Amino acid sequence: MNKTTYTNEFNELWKKDSELKSRWGNIIFCVAYLVGYPATSILYFLRNDPAFPEVLAAQLILSGIIIFLLMLHFAGKLSAQKASFYTNLALVPVHAYILAEVPHASYDRASLNMTLGLMFSFFVLRWPVRYSIILTLIVLIIFPPALYYRHPHYLFNFFSQGGLFFFLGQMLFPFMMYFHESRNKHEFFYLFSLAEQNDLxxxxxxxxxxATLAKSEFLSTMSHEIRTPLNGIVGIVHLLEENKSRSEEEMELIETLKFSSIHLMAVVNDILDFNKINSNHVKLHAVSFDLEDLFKNLYNSFLPRTREKGLDLNFTLPDLPQLRGDQVRLSQVITNLIHNAIKFTDSGFVKFSANEIERGKDVINLEFTVSDTGIGISEDQQASIFEIFTQVRSLVKRQDGGTGLGLAISRELVRLFGGELSVRSQLGEGSVFSFQITLPISDVVRNPVHPEKMATPAFSSKTKVLVVDDNATNLMFATQLLKRKSIPFDLASDGKQAVEKYFSEGYNLIFMDLRMPVMDGFEATKIIREHNQDIPIVALTASAFQDERERALANGFSDYLVKPFLPPDFYKIVYAHIGIEE
Incomplete structure (x- = not known):
């Protein structure tokens, strides 16, 4: 790694890191000479060496300097590296003085002690290279003249009695410091680069x-802005359709408008569904259901379309007990597959089935299959059909339409069930889509209901409903539905009006939009709930994101109705909360 690659920011961080890591080694070096060096004067005393006072004085002066340097360091005025560096600088003249002025019978012990001290420095000191170069130059400049000046033979004796090894070691000192610094700097640079990459x-x-959050919030907002007027369109179309006195031409126009609104609603729902799945907002809600009833409903739903195209539609189903699972999402998957099969089949049949693979004590493993005799899918296209916005484009007729999201959504929903959606197909010979999932067996026992014994829903004459929505079209749609059942009602365009009307009038049911000006539905519901915990308040929302259903139910709402809704959806909520049986 070239030095030029080190930035100023890196060098500053490196200095701080180097100081931090070498701090205690430098302090240990200072303390070792503070305590250990004066202790060597005891040897002079034990030998009755007349130079004992001079040696002790020089060593005490050195100890005083070291104490001063350590005080500056602990006061925060001097780094540990500089404290050990200045200690070494002070040590050089003291060594030179003792070697030059104190007679030595032999320099063997002195050169050995100094060499050992130098080796100790190798292990504990971590300096910038310039410190070690300065120290080595000072040693080479001061030691030889000091030994030679008063007694020329001292220099020769020192070199011949081990001093040569000390000087060689001292000249190696800068290289050792460079090796340590280079290695540590490279390691730190690696960690620094890794930290930068991690930060990036x-x-x-x-x-x-x-971006994902912004996308979800944008789609949540857009779903509200799109679904709110769409609710009005779908609702008014259904109201117009029920007027049988219109001319055939008008009814044809209404039917076209109904088809377009339903298609638009399907496109919007597909996009929002896929976004919910990708944002992990889809949770499976297990309920007890009868698979035979589900298949019969699917058959009845698609039968008109298959008859229109001259196709045979049939299903096969073994005898199964009540199951437990998310019936709505399972129906959505099978519906998508049947819809595609019918769309791409011009002659022959469309068949859907469920086969029992394995049954345990509490669970059943089932294989669901949808097959057709349609256009088929080539092998090179089979790998991409589950990708978003993808269709078998070379064979799709424009009137077939579609977002290309159906199979992508179905695959992700099947994965939520713990299965995998697969396809077998040959071009021109049809396709077979299948998946296996395991469903628990429900404790609920199938109990057939005879139609002639079913109760007829009705309403109490004292019933009164409050509808709160800031969209005039939605208010009109809801009120028309209430008028048809002769249910008294009041209207409010924001949460504040709703609260005021609630306290001045008595209501049996409130439909509350969540997003409104002045005061939203959450705040209005909170105020009403402080005075009445029992009145049913149904959340009206066009948003399908951020777990708004759970949020609404957790904030005091009794039920939840997503716009756009159809008349049966609306009446089902009304019957559930204020209906009586006749």
């Missing part, structure tokens, strides 16, 4: 998460 990845991750 963290920023990119945050940007991606923010």
């Amino acid at each position: 990845l963290e920023k990119q991750k945050q940007i991606a998460e923010d």
